[in-house]
Amino acid sequence: MDTPERFAHLPDYAFPRLRALLDAHAPGGPVVHMSIGEPTHPTAPFVPEVLAAEVAGFGRYPANDGTPALLAAISGGGGGATLVAEVGPERLMALNGTREGLFNALLALCPETKRGRRPVVLIPNPFYQVYAVAALAAGAEPVYLPATRATGYLPDFGALSPDLLDRTAIAFVCSPANPQGAVASRGYLSDLLDLAERHDFRVFSDECYSEVWRDAPPPGLLEAGRAHDPERQVVFNSLSKRSNVPGLRSGFVAAGPGAIGPIRRLRAYAGAPLPDPLQAVAARLWQDEAHVEASRALYAEKYAIAARILGNVPGCRVPEAGFFLWLPVPDGEAAALKLWRETGVRVLPGAYLAREVDGFNPGAGYVRVAMVAGIEAFEQGLGALRRCLYG
């Protein structure tokens, strides 16, 4: 039987590709996992207690939009720079992690045509992979924009042709960026919203790494967009990185009054709401900053270790925010394989996070290193990486 043509050219997901590249070979030393962005710092100590107290809630179908307690907790200020406090619960929806939310919100908001033509979805390249599959599922044309050293590791939206911008229905921005760790300034975000107003499109701002930063909290789209049309602004955030609970699957979307309705409606039919006991845990986590600050302090130690170990390697930057190092190498696949075989350190080839456009894959000359291991393992792994890849 046939399968849909629109997904026929999707590459395999990054992690099966990594297993295919590495797993036929024995690790050359103690295994250090630096490939997947799965945080391992402690979450808040109250999580088991809250979960135990709420366990009867598994006997009920969950609240689709989010329990009032969860939406109030989110809009109560958690999530720092995202400024959802000014948005209020009526413009929020709880998500089962942002990955599904990014996908479903795009399905809910991307029109079939724009000004009589197939709509375009603008995607930074490299990028978090669900953006592309959501665009394809909606029948839109994904257009990949280089987010390279030459563009400050963020897409240069201002350089796009007016015709392309007129066809655009949705533009993704990811700040702090996965994988490059770049942070969009308020001016950058506000210029993007100017373009969105001029050319009539929405901005989907993926802010999952907003709480993992080095010197200053990154600006969020809602903050940069105070003077702009709220209907253009669709913001996603998550507890996965903020609170070190990627398995809890809890995030949210904040959108304008006209956009949140269609997102809620689609998810009422086809979404997978977060079980009520997990919503109760999530509500507590959004209200607590102590565990977030403790985790940020551990990342600060890791930024310092990275600066010490890699500081004098040309092209190696310690990111402004987020927990990835994006390290230049001649060939990312060859480097990941060599590193695994010679040291047991596992990193991701940058090409797996990007698409080739006009013969150029902007991730091909990089490996992505997740700073998620414990401090000691991280230091040992990064030292081994330095010796193996940079001498």
Ligand SMILES: Cc1ncc(COP(=O)(O)O)c(C=O)c1O
């Ligand atoms: C940029 C980015 N967005 C979204 C997500 C999804 O996070 P979650 O579904 O756990 O909220 C991730 C996870 O790695 C990510 O890196």
